[in-house]
Amino acid sequence: MPNGGPDNCGTCGFNRRNRGIWRNPQPDETVTAYCELRGIHPTGDHWTYCENWHTRMRKIAGPVYKSGLYEGGYHRIPWHGDVEPELNVSGTCHECRQPFDDGISIPTVEGAPAEFCSNRHYFQWWQRQHPGEEAPMSHGFL
Numbered sequence: 001m002p003n004g005g006p007d008n009c010g011t012c013g014f015n016r017r018n019r020g021i022w023r024n025p026q027p028d029e030t031v032t033a034y035c036e037l038r039g040i041h042p043t044g045d046h047w048t049y050c051e052n053w054h055t056r057m058r059k060i061a062g063p064v065y066k067s068g069l070y071e072g073g074y075h076r077i078p079w080h081g082d083v084e085p086e087l088n089v090s091g092t093c094h095e096c097r098q099p100f101d102d103g104i105s106i107p108t109v110e111g112a113p114a115e116f117c118s119n120r121h122y123f124q125w126w127q128r129q130h131p132g133e134e135a136p137m138s139h140g141f142l
């Protein structure tokens with residue numbers, strides 16, 4: 001399957017489609033993807049990730065991630081809390097002030113949406129917004 005890694009919500013036992021079975025060969029296709037641990041509906045479950053896939057423990061481990069902009073490879077970017085970043089938007093970068101045609105947006109920040117030209121500039125902003133939080137699944141692109 002061409003995706004950003006096999007450890008995604010689509011194969012996670014916490015996804016109610018999988019009824020507690022990791023890499024379930026027969027997920028319940030009649031059920032909408034829903035994370036019973038975090039209470040979220042990932043829009044693209046095969047492109048959404050978190051460390052609890054690996055820990056298989058109910059203690060929340062770090063943020064949720066999605067596959068960010070394709071920049072010579074797949075990169076995981078953390079959600080802004082429970083807000084999923086939107087991709088492939090145009091705008092002006094919050095960090096470098098450059099206009100872009102294919103970037104990242106956080107739509108629900110108070111006031112204007114926060115827009116970013118690249119995974120790196122989004123992550124710089126995310127780190128300031130989440131002091132003391134770690135996003136180890138994102139560190140590969142830094």
Ligand code: SF4
Pocket residue numbers: 007008009010012013014015034035036037038048049050051052053064
């Ligand atoms: S958010 Fe994490 S725990 Fe929830 S279904 Fe996705 S990988 Fe599993």
Ligand SMILES: [Zn+2]
Pocket residue numbers: 093094095096097098116117118121
């Ligand atoms: Zn930028």
